Amino acid sequence: DAGVIQSPRHEVTEMGQEVTLRCKPISGHNSLFWYRQTMMRGLELLIYFNNNVPIDDSGMPEDRFSAKMPNASFSTLKIQPSEPRDSAVYFCASSPRHQNTEAFFGQGTRLTVV
Amino acid sequence: DAKTTQPTSMDCAEGRAANLPCNHSTISGNEYVYWYRQIHSQGPQYIIHGLKNNETNEMASLIITEDRKSSTLILPHATLRDTAVYYCIVRSLNTGTASKLTFGTGTRLQVTL
Numbered sequence: 003d004a005g006v007i008q009s010p011r012h013e014v015t016e017m018g019q020e021v022t023l024r025c026k027p028i029s030g031h032n033s034l035f036w037y038r039q040t041m042m043r044g045l046e047l048l049i050y051f052n053n054n055v056p057i058d059d060s061g062m063p064e065d066r067f068s069a070k071m072p073n074a075s076f077s078t079l080k081i082q083p084s085e086p087r088d089s090a091v092y093f094c095a096s097s098p099r100h101q102n103t104e105a106f107f108g109q110g111t112r113l114t115v116v
Numbered sequence: 117d118a119k120t121t122q123p124t125s126m127d128c129a130e131g132r133a134a135n136l137p138c139n140h141s142t143i144s145g146n147e148y149v150y151w152y153r154q155i156h157s158q159g160p161q162y163i164i165h166g167l168k169n170n171e172t173n174e175m176a177s178l179i180i181t182e183d184r185k186s187s188t189l190i191l192p193h194a195t196l197r198d199t200a201v202y203y204c205i206v207r208s209l210n211t212g213t214a215s216k217l218t219f220g221t222g223t224r225l226q227v228t229l
Binding site for chain 1: 150154158159160161162165203216217218219220221222
């Protein structure tokens with residue numbers, strides 16, 4: 003298994019542009035998590051899905067951020083419009099069906115907004 | 117979910133056991149203790165988890181006190197590749213699906229020669 007796949011690995015964009023981060027969870031996993039990591043705030047949970055349904059989006063910073071999971075094998079995190087303070091590493095993770103099993107993380111997308 | 121407290125940093129000599137403590141005094145009966153680590157520039161990696169019994173796997177051992185208010189992660193023979201930030205997380209039990217996984221600030225373990 004290739005693990006959780008995130009794309010792109012690196013993204014540099016100008017302030018005001020739309021940014022879309024993509025995640026392919028491990029096949030058969032039914033839970034998906036989006037995290038953001040910065041030096042100042044550490045690893046923050048933004049949103050997570052169970053069976054493609056958003057369960058808790060209380061970590062999404064503001065309306066500029068949106069996440070979707072149209073099917074079990076794909077999720078997107080969109081920032082529109084992007085701002086320099088959105089610069090961070092964004093991680094996606096997935097978990098198998100059974101409760102409280104481990105979450106597997108992708109390698110992350112390093113986003114820089116200039 | 118219950119909050120955890122960990123030391124900010126620790127050092128360990130290579131080949132020695134690394135014992136990483138975690139306090140979770142407000143843990144409730146249906147909450148598990150999880151440990152993850154994050155090596156520089158990588159995504160977090162699962163290590164081990166437990167409810168109340170001690171657990172061991174190929175990576176580490178987890179010792180949970182009888183009152184479940186604290187735990188210790190033990191890396192029996194630390195190597196330079198174990199240098200990472202180690203996160204202790206308390207996670208509630210859900211029925212049927214995964215529950216929220218919230219990271220704190222962790223312990224930065226430096227393994228030295």
